[in-house]
Amino acid sequence: MRALAVEDDPRIAADVAAALAGAGFTTQTCGDGEEAWFLGDTEDFDLIVLDLGLPGMDGLSVLKRWRAGGCETPVLVLTARGAWQERVEGIEAGADDYLPKPFRMEELVARARALVRRAAGRGGAVQEAGALSLDTNRMTASVRGVPVPLTALEYRLLAYLVLNRDRVIAPTELLEHLYGDDDAREANALEAVVARLRRKLGAGIIGTRRGFGYFIEEAGA
Amino acid sequence: MRALAVEDDPRIAADVAAALAGAGFTTQTCGDGEEAWFLGDTEDFDLIVLDLGLPGMDGLSVLKRWRAGGCETPVLVLTARGAWQERVEGIEAGADDYLPKPFRMEELVARARALVRRAAGRGGAVQEAGALSLDTNRMTASVRGVPVPLTALEYRLLAYLVLNRDRVIAPTELLEHLYGDDDAREANALEAVVARLRRKLGAGIIGTRRGFGYFIEEAGA
DNA sequence: CAGCCACTGTCAGCTTGCTGTCAGCCACGC
DNA sequence: GCGTGGCTGACAGCAAGCTGACAGTGGCTG
Numbered sequence: 269m270r271a272l273a274v275e276d277d278p279r280i281a282a283d284v285a286a287a288l289a290g291a292g293f294t295t296q297t298c299g300d301g302e303e304a305w306f307l308g309d310t311e312d313f314d315l316i317v318l319d320l321g322l323p324g325m326d327g328l329s330v331l332k333r334w335r336a337g338g339c340e341t342p343v344l345v346l347t348a349r350g351a352w353q354e355r356v357e358g359i360e361a362g363a364d365d366y367l368p369k370p371f372r373m374e375e376l377v378a379r380a381r382a383l384v385r386r387a388a389g390r391g392g393a394v395q396e397a398g399a400l401s402l403d404t405n406r407m408t409a410s411v412r413g414v415p416v417p418l419t420a421l422e423y424r425l426l427a428y429l430v431l432n433r434d435r436v437i438a439p440t441e442l443l444e445h446l447y448g449d450d451d452a453r454e455a456n457a458l459e460a461v462v463a464r465l466r467r468k469l470g471a472g473i474i475g476t477r478r479g480f481g482y483f484i485e486e487a488g489a
Numbered sequence: 490m491r492a493l494a495v496e497d498d499p500r501i502a503a504d505v506a507a508a509l510a511g512a513g514f515t516t517q518t519c520g521d522g523e524e525a526w527f528l529g530d531t532e533d534f535d536l537i538v539l540d541l542g543l544p545g546m547d548g549l550s551v552l553k554r555w556r557a558g559g560c561e562t563p564v565l566v567l568t569a570r571g572a573w574q575e576r577v578e579g580i581e582a583g584a585d586d587y588l589p590k591p592f593r594m595e596e597l598v599a600r601a602r603a604l605v606r607r608a609a610g611r612g613g614a615v616q617e618a619g620a621l622s623l624d625t626n627r628m629t630a631s632v633r634g635v636p637v638p639l640t641a642l643e644y645r646l647l648a649y650l651v652l653n654r655d656r657v658i659a660p661t662e663l664l665e666h667l668y669g670d671d672d673a674r675e676a677n678a679l680e681a682v683v684a685r686l687r688r689k690l691g692a693g694i695i696g697t698r699r700g701f702g703y704f705i706e707e708a709g710a
Numbered sequence: 711c712a713g714c715c716a717c718t719g720t721c722a723g724c725t726t727g728c729t730g731t732c733a734g735c736c737a738c739g740c
Numbered sequence: 741g742c743g744t745g746g747c748t749g750a751c752a753g754c755a756a757g758c759t760g761a762c763a764g765t766g767g768c769t770g
Contacts, residue, residue, distance in 0.1 A: 294585070378626075381626075419716080419717060419718080420717085421717080421718070422717095434626055434627065435626035435627055435628075436626070436627060436628050439757095453719070453720095454719075454720070454721095455756095455757090456719080456720070456721080456757090456758095457718075457719050457720080459756095459757060459758065459759090460718075460719070460720085460758090460759085461718080461719095462757095462758090463757095463758060463759060463760090464718090466758095467759095476756095476757070476758095477628065477641075478640070478641065478726085478727070478728070478756065478757075479640060479641025479642070479728080479756075480628050480641055480644075483627075640727090640728060640729085641728085642728075642729070643728095674730070675730075675731070677730080677731070677732085677746095677747095678729075678730050678731080680746065680747065680748090681729075681730070681731085681747090681748085682729080682730095683746095683747085684746095684747060684748060684749090685729090685748095687747090688748090697746075697747095699737095699738065699739085699745065699746075700745080
């Protein structure tokens with residue numbers, strides 16, 4: 269597994285490289301936008317971790333050029349704390365996930381793993397998980413063939429759970445994914461969304477592990 | 490710590506073995522590709538130092554076969570000076586680090602240590618320890634293949650023991666890990682958690698050394 | 711611009727089951 | 741045999757999570 273870490277702060281770059289190495293990646297670091305573009309375009313990485321604030325060339329531009337050039341490597345974008353707009357722009361430019369700084373290394377590794385796994389196995393637009401199927405193009409869900417209308421927020425939550433269906437997602441991670449950590453919602457907001465989702469989807473789809481978080485139930489259909 | 494040095498020049502092989510011995514490794518040497526493949530596949534080393542220029546079977550082929558066979562031992566590749574291509578090929582074949590010849594022995598030892606340290610910390614998603622296996626994604630444990638439901642606290646305790654399976658953990662350290670040292674629980678709280686864990690996991694998983702602390706039993710199943 | 715409607719955060723009260731405490735027991739080590 | 745450190749079963753307190761109601765907000769329509 270080869271990873272590229274694009275990050276201008278050498279200390280953070282080293283930390284990221286070390287963490288990824290621990291997860292089995294051979295990591296190359298790069299602190300300059302132009303060089304990053306070149307590397308991502310010519311070499312074959314399994315994952316790219318991209319900081320948006322860069323000298324040489326802006327991270328967003330680099331990302332857009334990669335995508336324009338047909339590069340499909342999963343990209344995990346690091347955004348500054350509270351830069352909500354950066355996150356949206358990042359997704360629109362083709363990022364696969366984002367992580368607000370500061371972050372814990374375990375978090376980075378977990379997301380990196382998820383991205384690689386996702387890229388490897390399931391490229392398909394429609395994701396199946398037990399009785400649930402999710403059409404990521406139409407942004408719709410259906411249970412046992414019956415379509416279920418979802419709101420934007422509900423869909424984003426469900427999609428995140430499905431894409432990371434092989435692990436338990438902590439409420440904090442979900443909150444951070446749905447809203448920025450800058451924008452502090454009460455934890456209860458999440459519970460409310462989950463409750464509404466459960467009511468729509470029926471039982472046996474979203475499970476809870478007390479003290480850990482939420483997950484998609486696959487086994488007991 | 491066991492190391493395997495694959496090197497056809499007997500003088501260099503002896504030097505490498507001596508240097509590694511100084512770093513605490515028990516080193517076995519081997520000058521032939523076929524034999525190296527067999528050894529790496531059947532024995533359990535903590536580190537392999539591999540010279541690419543070999544009689545019998547090419548070093549790269551040996552490495553690829555190891556990786557294809559599921560061997561995850563960290564491999565440090567020795568490449569000829571300036572052979573840039575060899576380095577790339579080596580990494581792609583699954584090498585964890587490379588060292589261009591000629592090198593200073595201190596350099597070799599430093600890299601060897603780093604590799605081993607990295608490998609030790611590398612968290613595959615599932616950790617095995619004797620009859621116990623721990624899925625760090627799903628936050629679940631299973632004993633001899635039978636899944637065991639754990640609460641958050643039980644899981645955290647067990648995970649800490651498994652990650653530090655090579656030593657005995659003092660109760661104070663565990664208390665500090667589970668709760669903050671600011672938050673003072675009675676020592677008995679820990680014993681209660683251990684008791685509950687033992688009941689769920691069965692005997693022979695968590696051991697006690699009176700006066701020292703707890704540890705994961707690996708040998709006696 | 712006003713009115714409507716769907717969406718979503720907040721709140722209060724409730725349920726559930728985790729977890730610390732306690733008292734008594736066991737067993738190891740001297 | 742005795743003392744101490746560790747183990748265990750019972751139990752109550754408490755916090756995590758669930759739910760139904762409600763209100764604020766923003767977008768859409770007439």
